Amino acid sequence: MSDTIFGKIISGEIPTDFIYEDEHCVAINDIHPQAPVHVLVIPKKPIEKLSDAEPEDQALLGHLMLAAGKVAKQLGVGDAFRLIVNNGSGAGQTVFHLHLHILAGSTLAEARMLG
Template sequence: MSSVFTQIINGKLPADIVHEDDQCIVIKDIHPQAPVHLLVIPRKPLLSLAEADDSDAALLGHLMLVARRVANDAGIGHGFRLIANNGAAAGQTVDHLHFHILGGRRYGEANL
């Protein structure tokens, strides 16, 4: 699998990286849908959340904790959305699992 995210992880494409560790990276989205729009991307090349299995539990937990940490660092820890689009029918455009962190504005029921 060689998605745009794999190329970013391997240093072949540039990105605005805000966090990096041995299991994941977090980058600023190049087409932000909110004042703060970050992507949490595992280094492991999972296609989507549907492709994860029980052996990925620790990785998925790590991604959630990193999302919390970078949301706090970005000043949106008090209120943000964490979204994983799963498959093309749900709007997933890159075949590599990633979580969107969206914040910096108020969300209401009409925005769901």
């Protein structure tokens, strides 16, 4: 398992309440939320960043997208959510274990006006 904080969470070294878990990934609340709903979907397989994924990771990457949809539905955000993947430190990635951010809530409607 990866020695990042996410690897330690997945291995149980750092106790965490999972919002969602299956054989391929977990979902947890972000400890520094940027929206009313801010959840991370993290693969159990340690991949440092999206650009490091290999062809054999294709099914896992698709699974993460489907899991994000399930988590959003479970959280009651309907179809109004944003998925973000930061790839590399220049893009804001701070934990080098691939993860998807699910962002939802009232601030997204306000952000739409800006972009």
